Amino acid sequence: MVFSSLIFLWLFLPVVFILYFVAKEKYRNVILLIASLFFYAWGEPVYVFVMILSIVVNYFCGLKIGAVDEHKRKRVLFWGVFVNLALLGVFKYTGFFMENVNAIFGLQVEVKHLPLPIGISFYTFQSISYLVDIYRRVCEPQKNIIKMGLFISFFPQLIAGPILKYYDIAAQIDKRQVTLPLFNEGAVRFLQGLAKKVIIANIMAKTADEIFALGIDDISTPTAWIGIIAYTFQIYFDFSGYSDMAIGLGKMFGFHIRENFNHPYTATSIKDFWRRWHISLSTWFKEYLYIPLGGNREGTLKTYRNLMTVFFLTGLWHGASWNFVVWGLFHGTFLVLERIFPIEKMLHFRLLKSIYALLVVMVGWVFFRAETLGAACDYLKRMFVPYNMESYSKYLSNEFVYVAILAFVCCGFGAMLYRKIFAAMKRDGWGDVLIKALNPAFCALIAYFSVLLLASNTYNPFIYFRF
Numbered sequence: 001m002v003f004s005s006l007i008f009l010w011l012f013l014p015v016v017f018i019l020y021f022v023a024k025e026k027y028r029n030v031i032l033l034i035a036s037l038f039f040y041a042w043g044e045p046v047y048v049f050v051m052i053l054s055i056v057v058n059y060f061c062g063l064k065i066g067a068v069d070e071h072k073r074k075r076v077l078f079w080g081v082f083v084n085l086a087l088l089g090v091f092k093y094t095g096f097f098m099e100n101v102n103a104i105f106g107l108q109v110e111v112k113h114l115p116l117p118i119g120i121s122f123y124t125f126q127s128i129s130y131l132v133d134i135y136r137r138v139c140e141p142q143k144n145i146i147k148m149g150l151f152i153s154f155f156p157q158l159i160a161g162p163i164l165k166y167y168d169i170a171a172q173i174d175k176r177q178v179t180l181p182l183f184n185e186g187a188v189r190f191l192q193g194l195a196k197k198v199i200i201a202n203i204m205a206k207t208a209d210e211i212f213a214l215g216i217d218d219i220s221t222p223t224a225w226i227g228i229i230a231y232t233f234q235i236y237f238d239f240s241g242y243s244d245m246a247i248g249l250g251k252m253f254g255f256h257i258r259e260n261f262n263h264p265y266t267a268t269s270i271k272d273f274w275r276r277w278h279i280s281l282s283t284w285f286k287e288y289l290y291i292p293l294g295g296n297r298e299g300t301l302k303t304y305r306n307l308m309t310v311f312f313l314t315g316l317w318h319g320a321s322w323n324f325v326v327w328g329l330f331h332g333t334f335l336v337l338e339r340i341f342p343i344e345k346m347l348h349f350r351l352l353k354s355i356y357a358l359l360v361v362m363v364g365w366v367f368f369r370a371e372t373l374g375a376a377c378d379y380l381k382r383m384f385v386p387y388n389m390e391s392y393s394k395y396l397s398n399e400f401v402y403v404a405i406l407a408f409v410c411c412g413f414g415a416m417l418y419r420k421i422f423a424a425m426k427r428d429g430w431g432d433v434l435i436k437a438l439n440p441a442f443c444a445l446i447a448y449f450s451v452l453l454l455a456s457n458t459y460n461p462f463i464y465f466r467f
Contacts, residue, residue, distance in 0.1 A: 001042040002159075003190075003245045004197045006454055012039065020253065021178075029150050029173065032253065036155035040118070047117035050087065051153055057083050058127045059148045062141035065134045073135055080131045088124045091116055096320030119159040121317055123152050125284055130166040132288055139167040147173045156249035160242050162260040162280035169255065176254030186251025188443055193244025195446040198453045200410070201238035203403045204230045207395055212369055216378040222392035224382040230400070231369050232362050233407040236265065239278070263412030268353035269344050270334040270360055281317075285310050303339070308332045318368075323376060327367040334360055 001008050016035045023031055041048040061080035065073050095113035102109055130151070133139050142148040150173055151166055211219065211227030219227070243260040250257040264276035274282045290310045296303040308329065315328020338344075347353045363380065370376035 001039050003242065003249075004194060004450075004454065006451075009451075009454075017252075029146055032155075033146055033150045033153065036150065036153040036158060039155040040153065040158060044118055047115075047120075050091075050117050050120070051123065052149075054084070054087065054123060054127055055145070055149045055152050058130060058152065059142070059145050061131055062134050062148070063143065065131060066141035077131055077135045081128055084124050084127050084131075088120055090114070091120060093316075093320045122161045122163055123158065125163050125281075125317075126152060126166075129163075129284060129288060133165065133167055139170060142166070142170070142173075154250075154255075156253070156255075157246040157257060160239070160246075161278075162243055162246065162257060163284050164257065164280075165284075168258060172255050178252070178254040182254070183252050186248040188248070189251065190245050190248030191443050191447050191450070193241040193246075193248060194450045196237040196241030196244060196410070198450045199446070200403055200407050201234050201241055202453070203399060204234035204237070204407065207400050208234050208369070211395065212379075216375070216382065219379070219382050220388035220391040221382055221386050222389060223395060224379060226392060226395045228362050228366060228369075228379075228383065229404065232265075232358075232365055233404065233411070235365065235368070236261075236411060237407060265358055265361070266354060266412035267357045267361075268350060269338055269357055270331060271338055272344075273357055273361060274331070274335070281314070285314060289313065300339075304336045307335050311335070322373055323367050323370060326373060326376075327364050330364050330367060 001012060003009075012035075016031070019031050019035075020028055037048055037052070040051060058080065061076055061083075064076045065080070068076065091114050095111050098109055098111045101107060102111065134141050142151065151164065151169065154164070157164060208227055208230035211223055211230070214223075240261040247257045247259070258280065260279050262276040262279065264273050267273035267276055290306055293306040293309060294302055295306060311328040311332030312325060313328070314331070315324040315326070318324040318327070343356060344353060347356060363383075366379050366383075367373070367376045370379055
C-alpha cells in the first residue's frame, strides 16, 4: 500500500483515524502498531514476519545491552548489529555477491535474486542506531515491546524514511498530544507531498522512463539532457514528496518527525548538497560511521579515506549494483576535491556555485538511473558529445514544459523568492492575513488535481521503495 493510492486515501487512512481518535490514549500505540503491520503486510504478506523478527531481536538486544556489564554489552551490540546487517545482506546483496564471485573466478553458480522486502534498508538502520545509542548511553532501552514495535514499523515513515533515531521520538511514543492546529498543519503538509508526487514526479517520470528506455543510437544530445532533467526533477519530488507525506501524517498522529530535505538543488557545493539531501541518511552515516572512523580528526589522508568509505557504503546502501557504488564514489570524490580546492570561495557568485553543484548532481543521477555502467557511460557521452542536435521536439510536450517550469519554481528557487515577498508583506502587517486566506484555496486546488490524476491512473511507485 502506498500513500498516493486511492485505497490508502479513502479507506485505510480514514479507518485508522477513526479508530485512533475514538480509542483511549493507552490503546493508541497498539492501534498504530496493528495498522502499521497491516499497512506493510498489504504489499509484503510474507516479509512482514521479517520485520516482526527484527522487532523482537532488537527489543531483547536492547534490554540486554542496558542490563549487563561493559564487556558483555559490547558483545551483545556486536551480535545485534550483525543480525540486522545479516538480514539486510541476505535479501539485498546475496545475488550481487554471487554475480561478482562468478565473474571473478569464472564460476557458473546459479544466482537466485530474492525479492527485496520493501523498506528493509530504512528500518535496519533505525534498529542499528537504537542499539548503538543504548550502548553509548544516549537513551534507555525500551521495555515495552509494543512501543518498540511502533518505533520500527510506524507506517508513515516505514517504507522510505525519514530514518528515525530512537532518542528523537522516544518521548513522543510514550506520550503525545494532537491539537487541531497540529492536525491541520500535518494535513497541509501531506497534501503538499501528494502534489509533489502526483502532479510533478509522476509526469516527469513518464518522460524520463521513455528516454532512458531508448537505445543509445536513438538518443540525441538534446534528448539526453531532457531525460536527465526530467529524472532530476522526478527523483527529488518523488522522494521529498514521500518525506512530506510522512512528516504530515506524523503530525496528524501527534509525532514530530525531523525534516529530510532542505531545497537541495539550491546547494552551492556537493558538501552543501549533502547537508540538504536525504538529511536523515547523511546524518546517520556521519554519527554512526564517519565520526567513529575518526572523522576529520586524524589528518588529511585519513579524512579522505573516511569520506570515500562513507560514500562507497552510501552508494551500496542504495542498491546492490556497481552503478550505485560508482554514484557514491563519484560524490565522495567531489567532496574530497572540494576540500582540496575550496569551490565555494573560488566561485564568487552564488549562481555559478549553484550551477556547478547542480551539474555535478545531474551527472551523478545518470549512474543512479541507468541500468548498467556501460549504459551510464554511453548516456553521458550523448550528453557531452554533440549528436543529432535536431531530434528532441517530441519530448517537449506542453505538459512536460509546464510541469518542468513548475518543478523548477518549487524545487527551491521559487521558495526563496516566496520567502522574500511574504517577509516584506509581514513587515507591512497583512502578509499573515493573506496566507491564511489563500491557504485553504491552495490546499483544495492541489487536492483536486492530485485526486484527478490518481483517478486517471497516472501512477508510478515511489523510487525509494526499492531501497
